[in-house]
Amino acid sequence: MEKYRDLHLKLTPQRLAILRYLEGNTSHPSAEDIYKAVLQQYPTMSFATVYNTLEALKNKGRVQELKIDPNKKRYDPDTRQHHHLICVTCRNIVDIYKDFELTLSEDLTSGFELLGNSVEFYGTCQKCRVGN
């Protein structure tokens, strides 16, 4: 509760539930995952509130929108620069904390001013390899 004070957002019960759900969550949940989780506590919870809160948290830099899944957005409460390893079979996502120190020489940047980068590794997780 205290630790969310600096968000300068109205801390409604629904928002606190979303914040609690996201805190330390490494499952990279979709809006629906969040909705379903919070719905159990607040049966009137709506998608509007989930998206509204995610938008606010994005703007405050407290959540990152991931483009890892082609079908829906996923959200990551860990906004430190990090990378992802994705199972091509079950779409499970694992965080990778490593600085690859990637650079691009002038002739590759096409005049862009670089701001950052993100690496996705693809593979098959242990569970999905069993039985194949």
Place this chain on the structure above:
Amino acid sequence: MEKYRDLHLKLTPQRLAILRYLEGNTSHPSAEDIYKAVLQQYPTMSFATVYNTLEALKNKGRVQELKIDPNKKRYDPDTRQHHHLICVTCRNIVDIYKDFELTLSEDLTSGFELLGNSVEFYGTCQKCRVGN
């Protein structure tokens, strides 16, 4: 025409138009971009045909689906391993051909069998920096 024989797909005029549009195309078009382009030649063209053809080409490994844009899928006829540099302002995408030789030590792979990786660089293109 000849060069598409090995796709083992029915080469309908609509498909050939899509293939021609994609050939050497580095604009990473969305389904709508493709639809609009082919529509001029075939006024009865439908999205169903665009998506159907893209699905077939994906399965044949002749086109790659990109998750670069959170709002819609984009397609890339260049299926060689390469990376992308994306303008955060105008969403323009530039190809990066460079092998970064990224590796993950055992303790980071969580038991995954690695298959590949893809790097996205973010930045602002020259055009979008002008006037800011």
Place this chain on the structure above:
DNA sequence: CTATCTGCAAACGTTTTGCATCTGT
């Protein structure tokens, strides 16, 4: 007290589907 948030329902943009008809091989 009031700026902001909630929750519903309707709208939106993209992608998928069912199906009758057509066509490449």
Place this chain on the structure above:
DNA sequence: ACAGATGCAAAACGTTTGCAGATAG
């Protein structure tokens, strides 16, 4: 001839929006 493609319209899906009523600060 017929497996497979087209094209239309409808539906599905994730996400966004408008708005009336509620509430945190």
